Amino acid sequence: MTGQILEISDLSAGYDENDILQEISLLIREKSFVGVIGPNGSGKSTFMQVLARSLPVRDGDIILLGDPLQSYSYRDFGVKVGYVPQESDIKFKYPVYEVVMMGRNPHIERFRSPSYADHEAVRRALQQTGTLELADRPITALSGGERQRVMIARVLAQDPVLLLLDEPFAHIDIHHQYELIRIIRETSRDKRAVIGVFHDINLAAAYCDDLVLMHDGRIRAYGKPKEVLTTELIHEVFKIRPVIDINPTTGTPFVYVEEEWKESDVHKPRIHLISGGGTGSYLISLLSRSGYSLSCGVLAENDSDCMMARKYGIPTLAEPPFSRLSFEMEEKLAELVLSADVVIVTSMPVGWGNYPNIRVLQQIDPKKIICILPSSEPTIPDFTGGVATDTIKKLLSNGALSISSPGELLEILQTTQIVNDYK
Amino acid sequence: MNTIRNSLILIGLSCAVIIAILLSVITGPVEISLIEILTGGMQDTTHTQILFDIRLPRAIAAALVGAGLACAGAAMQTLFRNDLADPYTLGTSAGGAVGVSLTIITGAVLLVPVAAFGGAIGSAFLVYLLAAQKRRLSTGNLLLTGIAVSMFFSSVVSVCLVFSGKNMHQIMFWLMGGLWNASWADIPLLLITLIPAGILALFSRDLNIMSCGEAETRTLGIDLEKTKLLLLAVSAGITGLVVSVSGSIGFIGLVSPHIMRMITGPDHRVLIPASLGCGALLLVCADTISRTWLGDLPVGIVTAFFGAPFFLMLIRRRSDI
Numbered sequence: 042m043t044g045q046i047l048e049i050s051d052l053s054a055g056y057d058e059n060d061i062l063q064e065i066s067l068l069i070r071e072k073s074f075v076g077v078i079g080p081n082g083s084g085k086s087t088f089m090q091v092l093a094r095s096l097p098v099r100d101g102d103i104i105l106l107g108d109p110l111q112s113y114s115y116r117d118f119g120v121k122v123g124y125v126p127q128e129s130d131i132k133f134k135y136p137v138y139e140v141v142m143m144g145r146n147p148h149i150e151r152f153r154s155p156s157y158a159d160h161e162a163v164r165r166a167l168q169q170t171g172t173l174e175l176a177d178r179p180i181t182a183l184s185g186g187e188r189q190r191v192m193i194a195r196v197l198a199q200d201p202v203l204l205l206l207d208e209p210f211a212h213i214d215i216h217h218q219y220e221l222i223r224i225i226r227e228t229s230r231d232k233r234a235v236i237g238v239f240h241d242i243n244l245a246a247a248y249c250d251d252l253v254l255m256h257d258g259r260i261r262a263y264g265k266p267k268e269v270l271t272t273e274l275i276h277e278v279f280k281i282r283p284v285i286d287i288n289p290t291t292g293t294p295f296v297y298v299e300e301e302w303k304e305s306d307v308h309k310p311r312i313h314l315i316s317g318g319g320t321g322s323y324l325i326s327l328l329s330r331s332g333y334s335l336s337c338g339v340l341a342e343n344d345s346d347c348m349m350a351r352k353y354g355i356p357t358l359a360e361p362p363f364s365r366l367s368f369e370m371e372e373k374l375a376e377l378v379l380s381a382d383v384v385i386v387t388s389m390p391v392g393w394g395n396y397p398n399i400r401v402l403q404q405i406d407p408k409k410i411i412c413i414l415p416s417s418e419p420t421i422p423d424f425t426g427g428v429a430t431d432t433i434k435k436l437l438s439n440g441a442l443s444i445s446s447p448g449e450l451l452e453i454l455q456t457t458q459i460v461n462d463y464k
Numbered sequence: 465m466n467t468i469r470n471s472l473i474l475i476g477l478s479c480a481v482i483i484a485i486l487l488s489v490i491t492g493p494v495e496i497s498l499i500e501i502l503t504g505g506m507q508d509t510t511h512t513q514i515l516f517d518i519r520l521p522r523a524i525a526a527a528l529v530g531a532g533l534a535c536a537g538a539a540m541q542t543l544f545r546n547d548l549a550d551p552y553t554l555g556t557s558a559g560g561a562v563g564v565s566l567t568i569i570t571g572a573v574l575l576v577p578v579a580a581f582g583g584a585i586g587s588a589f590l591v592y593l594l595a596a597q598k599r600r601l602s603t604g605n606l607l608l609t610g611i612a613v614s615m616f617f618s619s620v621v622s623v624c625l626v627f628s629g630k631n632m633h634q635i636m637f638w639l640m641g642g643l644w645n646a647s648w649a650d651i652p653l654l655l656i657t658l659i660p661a662g663i664l665a666l667f668s669r670d671l672n673i674m675s676c677g678e679a680e681t682r683t684l685g686i687d688l689e690k691t692k693l694l695l696l697a698v699s700a701g702i703t704g705l706v707v708s709v710s711g712s713i714g715f716i717g718l719v720s721p722h723i724m725r726m727i728t729g730p731d732h733r734v735l736i737p738a739s740l741g742c743g744a745l746l747l748v749c750a751d752t753i754s755r756t757w758l759g760d761l762p763v764g765i766v767t768a769f770f771g772a773p774f775f776l777m778l779i780r781r782r783s784d785i
Contacts, residue, residue: 094682119685126679133675133730136466143673147685151666179729199684 044071045107046203046234047092052101054091060099061087062258069203069236074229076245077238078269079255080279085238086127088255089207092236093124106202119147123201125192127208127238134179137191141166141176144199166198169224171217185212193221197228204228206237210244222248246270247291254278270294272354284352309333310382310457315398320387321346324413327447329353333454336377339366339398366397375401383457385450386412386433392424399432407439411453416445470734473727477741481527484745488523488752489515517648525646525709526751526763527744528654530716532706534743535661535736536699537717538724542675542732543695544603550718551703553610554696557712558617559587560704564638564711565624568631576638581708587613588700592693601692603678640762641713643751650709657705660698661740667695668732675730715767716743716750719775726778746771 047069055061062084069075077085090096092103094110103110105121113121123144131140144166145159167173170190175183180191189212196204204225210218226248229235239245245252246266254262254269256278262269275283281298288295311334314321321337322345328335338358340347350357358373360366366374378384378401391399402410412433414420423430437443444450490496496511536551544553552558563583567575595601595609621639628635664671670691673684681688703717720743721735728734746767754766 090679093680095679115682115687116685119683122683124680124683126677129677129680131676133725135672135676135730139672139731140676143669143676143684146669146673149669151669201683205683 044232045069046071046073046105047236048102048104050102050104052091052103053099054087054096055099056087056096060258062091065101065260067253067260067263069234071232071234072230073250074226074235074248075237075251075253076249077236077253077255078240078242078245079253079261083255083278084258085255086207087258089124089126089205089236089238092203092205093122093126094118095124095126116147119199119201121201122203122205123196123199124205125189125196125207125209127211129188129192131180131188134181136177137172137180137183138163138167138176140180140191141172141195141198144195144197147199162198162200163194166194169197170194170221186214186217189213190217190221193225197224202233204233204235204237206235208238208240210239210241218244242270242275242296243288243294246293246295247288266294270296286352310454311336311380312383312385312454313337313377313381314385314387315389315402316346316385316387317341317344317389317395317398319345320389322349324385324387324447324450325349325353325355327451329355331451336381338377339370339374339395341395363394365394371397371401374398375404378402378405382409383454384410386410388412388414388421390422390424391429396425396429399429402436402441403432407436407441410436410441411450412437412441412443413447413450414443414445419443419445466729470728470738474734474737474741477738477745481741481744481748484748484752485520485523485527488526488748489519491752491756492519493756521648521651522643522646522751522755523748525650525654526643526747528651528657529643529706529710529713530720530743530745530747531740532654532657532661532702532743533713533717533747534720534739535664536702536706537743538721538732538735538739539664539671539695539699540717541721542671543692543699544607545675545678546603546607547722548718549607550714551699551706552614552712552714552717553607554591554700554703555587555610555613555617556584556700556703556707557714558614558621559590560584560707560712561621561635561639562587562617562624565621565628565635568634568638569624569628573634577708580638580711581704584704584707585700587617588696588704592696601689603692606696637762638711641711641764642754642760642762643710644760646709653705654709657702660702661736663698664695665733665736667691668736671695671732671736672730675732711762711764713747713764713767715764715771715775716747719771720746722775723778 045068049065049067052065053060053063065088077088079085087096091098105113141163142155145155145162149155149159167176170193172190172194175187180188183191189209193209213221222244225235249266251264252266252269253260254274261278262274270285272283272285275281275296283296283298286295286297309332312328314324314335314337317340325335325337325346326349336356337346337350340357340359341362342359343362347357347359358370360370384402384405420430421433494514496515533551540549540551540553541547560580560583563579564576567573567579591606591610591613595606625632625635670686673681673686678688721739724735724738724742728738750766750770751763754761754763758766
């Protein structure tokens with residue numbers, strides 16, 4: 042049980058009769074930086090308020106460092122827990138230095154003045170947050186972002202074991218944002234824990250050890266960013282169609298939303314895409330954003346087309362690289378191709394390994410086939426000694442279309458009638 | 465740097481209060497010259513009496529009443545996080561008035577101070593009971609409840625006024641507040657207010673933190689509910705004591721903290737003692753003006769008459785809030 046900072050079990054809390062938070066259970070260990078994410082009104086701030094004892098617990102237990110939260114005197118509580126609320130509206134002209142010194146209050150006895158150590162802690166916190174030069178300015182004269190940095194300085198000066206931050210970066214520019222989150226993460230490494238509410242999912246994913254995803258006052262998911270930020274969970278909670286990419290600099294999940302994403306439309310033709318070697322990546326993104334119901338394959342697992350298809354959550358047939366297609370896989374492919382209204386073939390490199398992708402086309406009506414081939418030389422890179430090229434040529438002469446650009450493709454698709462009526 | 469400046473302000477204020485009291489003692493309708501006092505050649509016993517039994521206790525009482533109102537006002541403004549709060553926000557003034565009206569009507573005039581104190585404290589307690597919900601005290605609730613209770617009690621006082629007949633002016637004079645009856649007997653009672661005032665000063669750091677917002681007070685080591693309750697009770701206690709001696713003198717408790725906040729800044733470690741000095745100074749001056757040149761008009765009228773324009777000027781001068 043060592044290293045446990047906070048243990049919450051079956052917590053419920055709220056403002057009026059209704060419980061806003063329900064059945065919250067969470068374990069926070071030392072040296073962890075936990076990010077709380079979730080849509081507006083999901084209970085993130087309420088949760089922080091309960092932990093900061095601003096809002097009473099209705100039911101359940103919160104154990105802080107082995108003792109119930111309620112058993113702490115507020116002075117001891119202030120030594121252990123620091124809190125930066127979402128909004129701080131100081132309307133009096135306290136100098137920044139004094140505001141940060143307020144963080145030391147739990148450490149200073151009533152009849153004493155701040156000690157040398159207190160002044161040192163304040164100076165250090167000011168320095169860390171880049172607010173040292175603001176020390177003598179009245180807090181009311183600062184910009185929103187500067188104020189927030191001062192509030193973070195205050196909690197750093199307070200030096201608590203558990204830091205609670207409620208959207209600490211709402212008004213802070215990107216430079217200071219990254220600087221501060223690094224400082225905060227650094228702080229969490231030293232036998233402490235930090236719980237922060239973040240609006241920026243990607244920032245949280247990049248810097249937090251664990252994420253708590255809240256939805257309707259409950260914890261929907263808790264775990265490593267990779268486990269929490271999945272297409273299904275993000276879609277369920279945030280009601281968006283996310284694309285989960287990987288942040289190239291941190292290796293953590295990176296969520297973005299396609300701007301023109303349309304729900305896949307049953308009245309649009311269903312498309313199967315045969316591609317490989319990156320020749321289909323743009324089409325995958327374009328077609329799924331345009332609301333076409335798409336399937337892909339067969340692709341090699343490590344093919345960039347395959348990764349792109351996965352990112353968009355498109356049903357894709359995939360095989361290990363450089364292996365021959367299994368009989369089973371060929372059957373599945375035939376099924377997809379037969380059920381599609383349109384089958385698109387890109388000018389992908391074809392060898393014996395992926396030739397079945399082309400061969401299968403002989404089973405369907407050639408009029409359903411659209412080949413996208415370079416206008417300069419309308420062929421495919423052929424590694425089958427001409428077999429694949431022959432197949433394509435035969436298809437083209439039997440009525441398959443050959444076009445050269447994705448723009449043309451969209452025009453053709455708009456006029457395509459749905460022939461199949463597969464359910 | 466700031467500490468030196470603030471110390472100078474506090475020393476300056478203390479000197480000003482003492483000088484004001486001395487000037488007040490030698491000023492009045494009956495002229496007693498400074499030379500007469502200094503040479504000790506005061507053969508005239510009536511002059512001695514006027515000086516030591518009437519003017520001096522009255523000036524000291526004025527100083528203590530002003531001081532009490534001002535520091536209670538400072539605390540109230542912070543506790544309510546509202547610029548309009550004053551010592552009477554908890555209904556202390558109206559409550560005291562009810563007590564006084566009833567005693568005057570029933571003829572128990574000797575009990576007026578007791579009734580004033582009881583009414584003031586009782587009203588504050590009533591407001592607290594009505595406003596407190598589920599052990600949590602919302603200042604917004606408290607403020608509105610205070611206003612509602614004040615209005616209710618004011619209507620009770622109005623009823624009393626209607627039925628008071630020839631005693632009406634007595635009630636009216638109490639309502640406006642004054643120091644006509646101040647004597648040495650009142651001084652010990654008023655000196656007691658310095659104890660709660662001292663408590664307010666001891667809680668300066670807490671008040672500072674509370675003035676910056678309630679959300680994070682608990683994580684900064686303050687038991688918000690208890691502290692709020694204690695400081696409200698302390699402020700109400702000061703107000704009750706003061707009101708029992710002087711009636712409800714307005715404006716001093718509202719204005720003094722604002723004036724000092726403009727000069728010293730919001731830090732309660734300076735603001736509380738500075739407001740105390742400012743309130744004392746203002747009321748001594750106002751009372752001296754009233755009894756010397758205005759036919760002993762109730763001093764509450766004087767404070768408002770001169771104070772309001774002065775305050776307006778200050779508000780217009782400050783560029784930022």
